[in-house]
Every structure is written in structure tokens, then in C-alpha cells.
Amino acid sequence: MKTVYSPLHAGHAGQMELVTSAIVPGFEKPSRAEFIKARVESERLGPIVLPLEHDLAAAKRIHKSDYVDFLPTVWPQWVEAGLKGTAMPFTWPTRGLRGDVPPKRIDALLGYYSFDAGATFVEGTWAAIKSSYDVALTAAGLVKDGDASAFALCRPPGHHAGAGFMGGYCYINNAAVAAQWFRDQGAARVSILDVDYHHGNGTQEIFYDRADVQVLNLHGDPLVEYPFFLGHADEGGAGEGEGFNVNYPMPFGTDWDAWNASLEDACAKLAAYAPDVVIVSLGVDTFEKDPISQFRLKTTDYPKIGRRVARLGLPTLFVMEGGYAVEEIGINAVGVLTGFEDR
Template identity: 50%
Template structure:
């Protein structure tokens, strides 16, 4: 198992986030990375790689160039306007407002490109987000080059980032960038399996009209869980992408039996798609002890998750998404990877 990681993630750590009416310490924190690395060390996952330089020409195949430029330069504009704290969006182009004009003033521009108010931009956001995307690209190249499986320890995560919006702790969509990379490098079809607790709204929207990428997602029902406004079963794609999106929303309290049934169906859809490569958005916030989810998977269940994905027999890249039970994130992540190798 090749592992790609970078210390650049530490550059991004906001002072806090808005959660249930309070300003709290961010759940998406650097310690998550530390615990995963410690578990990788303990399990003997020592084949480590630093990411290659970010290929921006591939990033803009997924993300609007104006959005990428916003992420790259916004902190300079924010501080030039006299702001000293983290940039937290507070105004959005919601129903009844125009979204065809990008404001010049930094607060307006921030809201234009934002999905939600819990995600702040800091002085080091671009450094960390671009490194996470570079990790995904490097892992993709390793798998495309013949490695059967790799793990990109991406932080910040990416699956909530759409072509031109950040939110849900995400800025660049690492999984989508990797999937597109496989296609650029010669794959005819790719599948994305999102097993994070939260729906991968960004990935779904990016590939909504694409037939060459199958998107499948197992997640908390949007009636109950972030991001609330996408992730229903009747969302199946549009145009050439019709039938190439499959959502498995599930209600509070479900354990591995029901969740595993959904995984089995998703795996059958993946095999029917006949992909040349598989990208797994690996979130372990489905864990029973996670502070911001409501599924009930146990630590040992993640071994079986990995076995089932490994049994697909596909060249596979795992990219890290969520998981906020910090003390257990390492064990749960490594269990998935270990199960994959057992398959």
C-alpha cells in the first residue's frame, strides 16, 4: 500500500467554526492527520511518498479557473481590505438574489464562492488545499502506473467542493481531481465510491452530466444531515450522465447490516460500470462514536468495508475525507486499508 502525505496540511487550521449556534473549535483539525499517521506507523504502512507538484492544468478541468484563482489569492485581498481574522462567509446568493455577477468587495466575493458558513479561509488555506489535491494527483499517477492500491492522506478533505464553491471543510475536490486524472491518462471509465457519512454533493455535481464517471454515495439522509439539499435517491444524473449517479441515503441509527447492504448494491453498480479505476472517498465519520454523525459502525466493521472494496479487484485510490472521532480515526482508517489488502 503506497501512502502519499504532506505536512503542508498544518497551514490550514481556522480559529473556530460555527456549529449549532456556537463558535467551537473546528472538528476538522490537524490531530486527525496525526492519529492516522500514528496508526499507519503501527500497522507497518511505511511505503511513503511526498506529493509531486500540483498540476493546475488538471485541476481546472474540474474547477472553474476563476474559483481556483479566488482560492489562490483571496487571503491577500482579505488582509489588504484591513481584515485580520479568518475569512468566514456570512452572505450568500440565495433564492431571489443574482448569482451571475461576482462581487468585487471581499465579503461579497467570499459568500459568492461559499457553500456554508462553517468553513473559513485562513492564511494557509491554499497551501494546504493545493497540497491535498497534489496528494490525490500523485496517488492517481501511482495507481495509473501500475500500483494496485494507494492511499492519499488528504487534509483538508474535498468531496463537498463543487466546481466553484467551497464548504463542508472542503476547497478542492480531491476525489474528482483524481478521477479526472485517470481519464486523462487513458482510462475509459472511472467509478467514485463515497463512503463518508456526509453526501459528496460536490463530486455529484461535478460529474452530474458525465457518463464516463459513475458516482455512488452512502450517507446520512439529507432530511437529517448536512449538506441537506442534495443526496436523495431520485438524483440519478442528467443528459449523458443519466443513470450514472446512485445515492444511498440512510436514516439515523443504522448499523453495519443495513449500511453493508447498501455497500453491496453500490459495488454491484460499480462492477456493471466496468471502470478502469476506482476512487474511494474514504470518510470514517460513519463510526458509532463520531461527534457529528448518526450511524453506528464499529471499528471492526471497517475491516469488512475494506475487504468488500478490495474484492472488486480494481486499481484503487483511497482519498481521505471525514472522520471526527479523533482518537479512533487512525484505527478505523487503517482497518479499511488492511481489509482491502486481505481481499
């Protein structure tokens, strides 16, 4: 299995984020990708290749054009305004406020285009976002050209980014971009299997009324877990998309047996849908030692995930999402991939 990786991710470093009680250094840090890359190398998973450059047309197939155009301008606008430190929002349009007129100040625009203060900017953030996007499309190209699988080592991740908003460390939805790209290249149906601990709210929002992209999410119960406002079991899609969005919210403390029951059901639904390609939004923050998650999967469980996905017998693109137990993230993420290859 080839891995696509860009060193430009490292420019997104030292950013701050707002959590429940404080502004703190971002949990989404460069060491995440470096631990995974080192494990890919030590396990001899396969060649590591640099991404090809892509224009932003594929991003605008699933994101709003004004949102995509905004992202490269954030840091220059922040500096031009004379602001210091991490660029982050502090005001959001919500119930009772107008959200149809974009403001002119950069700190307010950040709120207009986001749903939290987790997707923040420093000088190298846009280059990292663009490289992550290039990584996803390059890996998708490998699968289209005949590779049975490929690993897009994306950083920053993408599955919380919606059509017109960022959040949860995510800016461009790499898995969604890849899904639309496969459709544009001739795939009749695509399935996205999101195994990240946190619900892929952006992916759900993008494809909710579509029948050509199936979205299956295994995640923490949104009544008590981020991102809180999507991910309930009764969210099954709308219009033409009814029945093609499937959520598996699970309680704190979920272990392998309970989690795997959801995986089995999701894989059965995926097989029945019979897609031309599978995209796995690969988050390993389901790990028992993850600092911001509450599931109880163990390192020995991750190869089992890969083996189950392999049994689908379909071309598969793995797109890296979350996972914050940095010392173990490489072992667990690559464990899924070696399991897929039945090593």
C-alpha cells in the same frame, strides 16, 4: 500500499467555523491527519512518500477557472482589507438574489464562492489546500504506473467542493480531480465510491450529466442531515449521466447490517459498470462515536469495507475525506486499508 502525505496540511489550523448555534473551533483539525499517519506507521502499511508538485491545470479540468484562481487570493485579500481572525463568509446569493455578478469585497466573495461557512481560511489554508491536491494527484500517479492501490492522505478533504464552490471543510475536490485525471490519462470509465457519512454533493454536482464517471454515495438522509440539499435517492443523473449517479440515503442510527446492504448494492452496480479504476472517497465519520454524525458502525466494521472493495479486483485509489472522532480516526481509516490488503 504506499501513502502520500504532506506536512503542509498543518498550516490549516486554528480556523473557526459556523455551526447551528455558534462560531466554534473547526472540527477539521491537523490532528486528524496525524493520527492517521501514525496508524499507517504503526501498522506498517507501507512507505509514506511526499507529494510531487503539480500545477493547477488538473483542478481547472473539473472546477471553474475563476474559482480556482480565487482560492490562493483569499488570505491576502482578507489581510489587505484590514480584517482579523478567520476569513469566512456571512452573505450568500440565493433565491431572488443575483448570483451572476461577483462582488468586489472579500467577505462577500467568500459567500459568492461557497455554500456554507465551514470552509474558512487562515494564513496557511491555501498551502494546505494545494498540498492536498498534490497528494491526490501523486497517489493517482502511483496507481496509473502500476500500483494496485494507493492512499492519498488528503487534508483538507474535498467531496463537498463543487465546480464553482467550497463548503463542508472542502475547497478542491480531490477525488473528482483524480477521476478526471485518470480519464485524461486514458481510462475509459472511473467509479467514485463515497463512503463518507455526509453526502458528496460536490462530486455529484461535477459529474451529474456524465456517463464516463460513475458516482455512488452512501450517506445520511439529506432530509435531516448535512449537506441537506442533495443526496436524495431520486437523483440519478441527467442527460448522458442518467443512471450513473446513485445515492443511498440512510436514517439516523444505521448500523453495519443496514449500511452493508447499501455497500453490497453499490459494489454490484460498480462491478456492472466495469470501470478501469475505482476511487474511494474514504470518510470514517460513520463511526458510532463520531461527534458530528449519527451512524453506528464499529471499529471492527472498517476492515470489512476494505475487504469488500478488494473483491472488486480493480486498481483502487483511496482519498481521505471526513472522520472526526480523532482518537479513533486512524484506527478506522487504516482498518479499511489493511482490510483491503487482507491483513
